[in-house]
Amino acid sequence: MVPGTVVRSIKEAAVKKALGPRMALYPMPVTLVGANVDDKPNYMTVAHVGIMDLGSISLGVNKVHYTNRGIIANRTFSVNLPNEGLVKETDYCGLVSGTKHDKADLFETFYGALKTAPMIVQCPVNIECRLVQIIDMKTHDIFIGEIVEVHCDEDCLDGQSIDITRVKPLLFAMGDPQKFTASSSYYKLGERLAPAWEAGKPLLKKD
Amino acid sequence: MVPGTVVRSIKEAAVKKALGPRMALYPMPVTLVGANVDDKPNYMTVAHVGIMDLGSISLGVNKVHYTNRGIIANRTFSVNLPNEGLVKETDYCGLVSGTKHDKADLFETFYGALKTAPMIVQCPVNIECRLVQIIDMKTHDIFIGEIVEVHCDEDCLDGQSIDITRVKPLLFAMGDPQKFTASSSYYKLGERLAPAWEAGKPLLKKD
Numbered sequence: 001m002v003p004g005t006v007v008r009s010i011k012e013a014a015v016k017k018a019l020g021p022r023m024a025l026y027p028m029p030v031t032l033v034g035a036n037v038d039d040k041p042n043y044m045t046v047a048h049v050g051i052m053d054l055g056s057i058s059l060g061v062n063k064v065h066y067t068n069r070g071i072i073a074n075r076t077f078s079v080n081l082p083n084e085g086l087v088k089e090t091d092y093c094g095l096v097s098g099t100k101h102d103k104a105d106l107f108e109t110f111y112g113a114l115k116t117a118p119m120i121v122q123c124p125v126n127i128e129c130r131l132v133q134i135i136d137m138k139t140h141d142i143f144i145g146e147i148v149e150v151h152c153d154e155d156c157l158d159g160q161s162i163d164i165t166r167v168k169p170l171l172f173a174m175g176d177p178q179k180f181t182a183s184s185s186y187y188k189l190g191e192r193l194a195p196a197w198e199a200g201k202p203l204l205k206k207d
Numbered sequence: 208m209v210p211g212t213v214v215r216s217i218k219e220a221a222v223k224k225a226l227g228p229r230m231a232l233y234p235m236p237v238t239l240v241g242a243n244v245d246d247k248p249n250y251m252t253v254a255h256v257g258i259m260d261l262g263s264i265s266l267g268v269n270k271v272h273y274t275n276r277g278i279i280a281n282r283t284f285s286v287n288l289p290n291e292g293l294v295k296e297t298d299y300c301g302l303v304s305g306t307k308h309d310k311a312d313l314f315e316t317f318y319g320a321l322k323t324a325p326m327i328v329q330c331p332v333n334i335e336c337r338l339v340q341i342i343d344m345k346t347h348d349i350f351i352g353e354i355v356e357v358h359c360d361e362d363c364l365d366g367q368s369i370d371i372t373r374v375k376p377l378l379f380a381m382g383d384p385q386k387f388t389a390s391s392s393y394y395k396l397g398e399r400l401a402p403a404w405e406a407g408k409p410l411l412k413k414d
Contacts, residue, residue: 004312006248006325016333016358018319019367023261024334024357025286026371027236027378027396041213050257052267053347054230054384060259079232087400092407105211106410112225118213126223127231133342135351140260144342150231151223160226161382161390164233171234171378171396172403175368177261181404183368188397189234189378193294196379196391200299203313 026173027187032093033059034078034109034118035070041104041118042067045094047172049079052144057129059143066098068141074116075131077145080123083168087186090170113149124153124167165192233380234394239300240266241285241316241325242277248311248325249274252301254379256286259351264336266350273305275348281323282338284352287330290375294393297377320356331360331374371396 032043044067048060057079061068071077082090089106096103108121112128119126129145136142156166168189175183193199239250251274255267264286268275278284289297296313303310315328319335326333336352343349363373375396382390 004309005315006311006317015360015362016317016328017361017364019357019359019369021262021354022357023258023264023354024288024332024359024369025236025238025256025258025264026369027376028258029232029234031232048258048261049232050259050265050267051230051232051235051255052257052265052342052349053344054255055228056344057230057232058257058259058265060257081231084400088407088410090407091401091403091405092410095404095407095411102211104213108212110213110223121223125231135259135340135342137260137263142259147228147230150226150229152226152231153222154224155222157224158390159383160385162226162231162233162380163382164380164394169234170400173369173371174403175370176366178367183365184403186400186403186406187371188400190395190397193291193377193393193395194298196298196381196393197302197388198298199393200295200297200302203295203299204302 022177023174027171030082030090030170030172030186032080032082032090032120032123033067034080034120035067036074036116036118037066037070037098041109042070042098043093043103043120045090056144056146060140061143062139063141071131071143076114076117077129077131077143078117078119079127079129080120081125081167081169082123084170084188086122087170112151119151124156125162126151164189229384230381234378237289237297237377237379237393239287239289239297239327239330240274241287241327242274243281243323243325244273244277244305248316249277249305250300250310250327252297263351263353267347268350269346270348278338278350283321283324284336284338284350285324285326286334286336287327288332288374288376289330291377291395293329294377319358326358331363332369333358372399
């Protein structure tokens, strides 16, 4: 096949296999979402996040979670980016619930502009959000937060830019959704490949 | 400081610098979003994506984009994951608009279950979505799509799991938002670090 070809049927694209409907938008950044629940800091692991416009982000969180109550009560939350060194703690915060375990015990907590969104000192990037909307889905609350302030470890900054290679973030990909706890993993960020809004410029010549 | 400490003021967390409100939820997976516009396939580069519940995803797209019209008209779109080898083409699709350039010319296009969501053969993972909601933000349309079908290159599958290390996806991080075109980059995925819902189990003992 040559570029520009339209293959009208998936069967003609012989290398492809249809997997049925499943989540496949990976890898995603792993976050620890902070909220005060009954005035105590709590953290839960969330990789099902998103960017809406440049000032707001989303969290897709199952309604069963303990932390949701704090987000709704205070209308604030934080999004903390753990680094590679925190992989055990990060996974642990996804294994146990704040109903039974004091997960803030693992970290040092600080508060910023919003006063009620607890943040983790050990995470190199911390984003404070004001809750602006909840999308009510069948099993999930989608929390949409407006970013109010960002805190970053000074040694991860390159001028005013956050140098993501120094942050050393954790990435998550789910495997087979039928047995996702056996086939899902955390990954490191790899090397810088190319500059954005630049790498494609050689192709401009063809127009 | 010892774990469990609450630092009441950011000033006490001396390593941190406040950067003001800015997008900092990176890295994100880079996608090529496909839509038919006036019955012709078109692709645009979108890294501001998200996972809502396990069956639906979001795209945060500035309203100026040509592709939006096709998504709204057909109420379908595709999310294609380009690999490292497509970095030039992917960047190019973010540099030029479908109003002036036939970007489908770069790829082979196929259609699947939805018939009107064009997908890219060269991208190892293709997600077909039905538009279910639009969140109308000031400058952006947030398109929420229900996943209807996923197609994957057979050589990226490990049983029923998509092996993201074989996909070799592109990741994106924005740098300084004041000069983002000079400080934003594409990155590779790094190595597998640890299994999810497993790595944190040693910490269960401390409870």
